[in-house]
Amino acid sequence: MTQSRFSPKFVAGIMVALFFGIALYLRIFLPYDQIFSADWIKLVGTDSYYHMRIIDNLVHNFPRLNSIDPYMLYPSGMPIGSFSFFDYLLAGIIWLVGLGSPTQHTVDMVGVYFPAVLGTLSIIPVYFIGKVLFNRWVGVLAAGLITLSPGEFLARSILGRADHHCAEVLFTTIAMLFLILAVKIARERQLNLDHLKHRDWGIITKPLIYSLLAGIFLGLYLLTWLGALLFVFIIFLYLIIQFIIDHVKQKSTDYLCLVGTVTFLIALIVFAPLFQQKVYLTSLIIALLTPIVLSTVSRLITSQKLKPAYYPLSLMGLGLAGLAILYFISPSLLSSMLERFSVIMPVGARLTILEAEPFLFPGGDFSFLIAWLNFATGFFLSFVSLGILIYFVIKQGEADRTLFIVWSLVILAATLSMRRFAYYFAINVALLTGYFSWLVLQFAGFKETAAEPVQIPEKMKKKTKQKKSRKGGFNLTGSRANM
Template identity: 40%
Template sequence: MAEEKKNWDVKGSLPYFVGVVISFLIAFDLRTIPKAGVFISSEFVRFGGNDPWYHLRNVESIVHNYPHMLWFDAYTNYPMGTGQVFAPLYDMFLATIIWLIGFGNPSQDLIYTVCAYFPVVLAALVVIPAYYIGKWLFDRRAGLLAAFFVSVSSGQFLSRSMIGFNDHHIAETLLSTVTAMFLIMAVKTARDHDISFEGLKNGKFSSLRSSLPYFILAGISLGAYTLAWKGALFFSLIIGVYVTVQHILDHMHGKKTDYMAIGGMIIFAVALIMVAMTPYLGGTKALHLKALLAGLFAFPIMTLVSIEMNRRGFNKYYYPGSLIVSFVAVVLISKIALPSAYDLIISVFSYFMRTGGGLSIAEAAPLLSRGGVFTLAPLWYNFALFGYVSFIALALFAYEATKKNSQEKTFLIVWTVMIIWAMLQQNRFAYYYSINAAILSAYLGIKLLDLAGWSKLQDDVRTRKKSVTTYTSFMENVKPIHILSLILIVGALAYPSYGMAVQQAQGVSGPNGYWIDATLWLRNNTPDPGLDYYENYDVPVSGESYQYPEESYGVMSWWDYGHWIEIIGHRIPNANPFQQGIGGRSFSIEEENRPGASTFFTAQSEEEATAVLEAVHPDPDKSGARYVVTDVEMATGKFYAMALWTLDTNDYFFLAQTNEGDRIAPNERYFNTMEARLHLFDGDSLEQYRMVYESPSAATDETWYKYVYNVRHGGSIPVEDTGYVKVFEYVKGATIRGNAPADEKITLSTTIQTPQMRSFSYSQTMISDGSFEFVVPYSMTGPIEGETNFVVRAVEPYTISYENTSVQITVSEKAVLEGDVINI
């Protein structure tokens, strides 16, 4: 009989096991569709976006210095360097896998391959906790449907786990879902046992035995989640809110709250130990320790208040009121007496708020807003039908939950509401909500299937299970209506998302070919910055800055491109996607406009831009950057973001009326910016900036900007697309001095040719006061070994002319680099 029972369990579980495996394979397959666009050559792998490149940086550093983490990186944010921004677990775990597979000496190809596939595997694994959450909340059918819905989910959950998108985002999703899974298991198990402080005090630990493993596993999962993302305080907050809500519900229903306080303490204590053992946590370790400690104290206090109120016979409604009053009191007292505690509270509730330039960060923008305009389009893009269905399901589920105080279902409601709250503020949390949407859609899908008769089949399964039969007779009872309803309901829910997922999986993100070529050119044709790329740099003493070698220099570009410059180009960017080195203002136009990328590219003259470049470096005798990299996106669509970081966006653009309708057009203030002078005008007339590299061109809005300049400002520049990416070098410049009649207009010019066989004129003009002086950045004698191996060249000497007089001057590369004076 026991053997027959065992056979039944195996046969009963097999369909669900197969279903989860199929869901895993679907999720995996979707994410590997564009692999050809990732593995673009035998020597180069295109990782997606920006941050995945820095994860590659961390992994490479760990593998080369195993088991040491890159706690400080001098190879970015020049001339300051930066402490490790990411939480360490994701990169350390990935690097360890690679190190083990490679027997302590993995090849670069192995590093690239494992890093590229790692997010795909993590995303596919999410179907497992999704299944168990659905199973423990509802039944195995709902669990299986949830796993399947997760596997076909589109939007950010898909895009942030595609092959090559090696980022911690998908680890956040997996670990937070696993935490939720174990918490649901824990509270559902704990409710059937009389867990209390009094019982534990008297040595009755048996009541905790069945749920303790789940609480511990939830704590380990929360700890791992915290060590994988420095913003994981978010999920600690969700658990804290849930424990508070459940305390209130239990008290209002006359139930003990001890189990909830004890369970919450176990979870937070385990996570606290894990965080305390970690040396650094992206600058947020202290914040996490304080928050977890706050929970350890708050949870038992809430239970003690409940016990005392019950003992004194207080009205049950006093309890939630007392918690609210206590919270307000803590905030007020902290503001007066404990500023650090007050800052902790404020930081928690304002964690997702962005202002100023921060709103230009794509993943930090509100979900239902595009350009400040409300839209539901992102809801469909991220979740397809699951998004709308999940809201309906949440309302129905919440209504049903009010009829019965079910701890695990209360958690699903709190979890979902908190994710929605975060997602509406920052769209990045859409990849979290995909799990909630799948689970809730599965819940509603099963309800609809039960209306079509599947509940009776389920009852038959339970009945036959008791009599130990097989599924043969069960399948005999399946009617066409059952099959049709299954196809219609599951298909209607899943197909839109699957179709969108297939469509979204066709492309790859990350650097395009122009940026790959430009950064590789930097790597191979500019001087060594004096640092070993794989060095494990010492963390500077508190209050001191990193001491760079004399030959080190920065590369100025917009922050979006900082990681590409560092990891592909092996050069040191001034600004990076950690929003370091941007400069500008934070809250008010009255603030000082701090030197950085935003102030450099929006500067209204060469002199102003150079002053910014000089101010970036704390040493007044050194410049903050030697090279400036621009691209056509910075010159067009991204320029507004650069201006936004300075909180001064007026007069750069106007609305032009064209035959094709209204169109945004650049104004005079825009054309005066350093970005326009460099990218649109090729650095023409600039004294200390010369183009040294130009990529091939692409069809862009560059022609529109040039057309507007010619029409509105009397220009005559060719209306053509030029290099997508351009690299300029900041040099001292050679000074050419001579004499000429006073009040004469003196013109200096030469012809410059790029590797794209494009020629343009470089010129300067001035009015003589009896003498003239030009500072010029281009030489005619070619590169010097050890310096920039430029490929943009002056193809003829400088011609200086006035009236009927003309003279040609050849300038050496040495004169340009050392600032020599040439008298004529």
Template identity: 40%
Template structure:
């Protein structure tokens, strides 16, 4: 067990150099780990108060706490204790980084006991070793730096399963009934009671660590229902299921109700409450049918009929309860833009096409071996009178597979099942090869004789090492070389935001007051939003200390959800797919409820948004047509960006550097990186007679939305008037900004760049004109400088 724990911890801490960077920056993986860091920092600074409302994201509304509190509260408490009540930032970062790796390694312990109590100690030890080296999402979500609640989900559900299995075993060995409890014979209940209580506490902890915990409660509910039917059909008492179910679900419900701010999580609370009343009803039906000596098959018919009647009555009398039922039926379904969320896509799918590659990447041989075990155990259950705990294993496994096939994220749950089931097959192979007899012989003789070992035991060990273990270990070692998270370009750009843009006027560590229901948070006048795609919202908030409009909770995206006929709501998707500057600005201003204010002051784009991720933006609007068009090339018909793409706001900003735009200016760009950018530019030049340089520009670009200074002057009617200036970016790149118009005796240009540099208290931009604007028409050329105040206030400059 210790070896399994240490192996698991070692694999998970291999890439620590990519977390603790040489420049002192600590890079957490993915997106949500950054928001957990946000929560932890807030709790530590306001210990033990939780950040129930965060005004520092989803501007201009803020958001109620999205994550369940237990994961962050436990982590914060550990940090607070280790720091003697005053931990420094270095301690916070280090503990947060190592915490998921530690939790991932701990999973070997309940996995061992689940397998041991289901089968035997040997299966438990092999299962612990297999889960220690398991690859895929189970590994990636417990790597150093991936400080997210997902690994806590796996740990806590395995602990729930562990205690439930023991409760079922003890309850079978020491049966109890309602009658014995009513008669005061609590001694019959006592052996199993502790395990039922511990299962309930564990389910409660799971429910407080993830708001989607109704998922595993649903699995337990399905199992208890199935076991009721099996027991009744075999003329066994179901009393233990009713009592155990009430204890488990009742304790979990009480734990959730003890946290007032969770009262809005109706689905979870209703699900737990349903469990506390449904199972006694199922048992009472069984008792009544037995009393009346009715046919056994009446029982499943009665349960099914009761369920149907309950759904019908719920639809008529209680929309909230019916909503719970329908929510469970479609719990894992995603449509439209939701399908672009990586963890929510189906498991056996790559780019929308069927593929078994993700199955191999998550489980290697364990995935296929576990399927063999399922078939064997299912056959055994059908032919024999299966034990309740093994029935639970099958129901648990089938339900996880069902969820996993719809959303690949649940692969990190199935890794435990795969390890246990594969270990069961592995020990069966060793027994068939003669290891059990060999060990019994060694015990009997009390000595080891190497001559007694034959070829089959040796081959069976090689099978375990080469087929069961090596593929997983090899895959894990490959996958553990990196941790993900923001690349250097995003780190640089986010830190630039923190240092070079005005303070939004909110204390980052403040305990914000939750606005009353139906009311909005009252931001100070100095507050503003930062518009980017939702993937990057937490980085902007936690690294950049600025307020994103959209975030990885899929808030602030806008667009449509169900039908193209819906209103295309303002948000990130509608802004970046807008087909003109005017349309984009209308979206930006519609984001804010105050017509005098815009929803964002800065726009942050990266090359992924301009290329691969652009389709995701269109998907969230449900209007994906014609952004990409088929074109005949030497290599055959290829799909390339079309006019609708190049007219989009994202393309205008990132591909064209906001050239010619009136109220948007680039203020900073990160160093360039290799990407598909030059390919997109080549298409534009080839198909639309463009002449933009085929170069990779800043990987991340920051733009500012400003009023723009209005430059007006006189010129002969009918003259083509042009205003232009060369822009020098902070990485030494230049491009020409220009606009043209036809004079009607006068001309007017709205320009976003200041030629005289930044001013105190405003954006400290490092991308700006190299000199004054040049206005030309006919043989006339004039120069004009523009002050930053003129740009910010929209002042008129007469030439």
């Protein structure tokens, strides 16, 4: 059998490009006649008209925005809410396309195409997350699955849906890609504070750059949607879990401190100058200080040669003490911070909104209908895949995959609570189903060459005994070398 003349990298690139074209076709050409009708350009959804009205105002006064929207609560008008990066991004692109003086036709045309392009762009970080976590072909499978994903994700990134949801998905997926890369490389290079002290740029540079990029996109996400503290919570929760895992296993936690601190610091720098609500700034500052505190406590317990089990107990005590201090300083601030969880746990009148319905209880009755319409079999396969991943992470302790699991579980919980979050969970379902599909292909005999390990400088290498691999039979493994 002759060897293929095309490299796997080339084939994967062609397939992702093909998926990109298919995704654009699904989002643009299929609904085209419904958006462009005679001399009119129609938008999808009420919120799209709201955003396009703000964008139209921005374009003609760029970069200034009127403080009052006269059409809200007519006839008295209503103050325009918080800064939205989505509106400014789209308005800025329109302003550039129109060379500083765009026509109304230019505003409308760019506005209706923009969400479809953003939704399609999400394919690229999905591919790279699959590649980084597992291997190239899992990335390709995940990219193909997100291309064909129906339901909320498609509906919120379609032609004419000029709303910020498509930007939310893109920014969070890119942020998580860079964070996964930062964690993976920092851990494999055994990054610690001594490297920072001695300015060992050969080891520091890549994790630092990826952390910076993760922070930038996290900051942009925070400027895009008022409920963006959701992903701050995901990263915050992951850091606590991974710190505990590493400390209990008596591994260095310095890499987590550096990655977490840089990510939250950059996000705060991006966010703070444009949005100064106390609850958001306080949450980000707490998130920023958390990896520093966790690392300090870990070092203290290690230096005192105390049992590793004291670490989670110490963190629990510090957490309760922190809540008590915050309560005494500002009970209203603590209450406002806790109320942010209502974004994913609606109660009362909010449950009458269609998108706020529980995912498995539409109309109050248990049903898999919404799950099927959004993900088809992927919804069920993702649970199997998640179980396999959790097993391997417990067994092998890979920090980057732990991040993916925490991300998936929190978004799953949010989706089960409120069906609108299905457009976030579509990314996780694509990756989880892609991973499961690869395991099936691997079981059927499809093989992939071992993934190249991260290059570690010679002085960081340690002599280890090589273990002989078992011959014969199928060995289901979560390690990248067998992927």
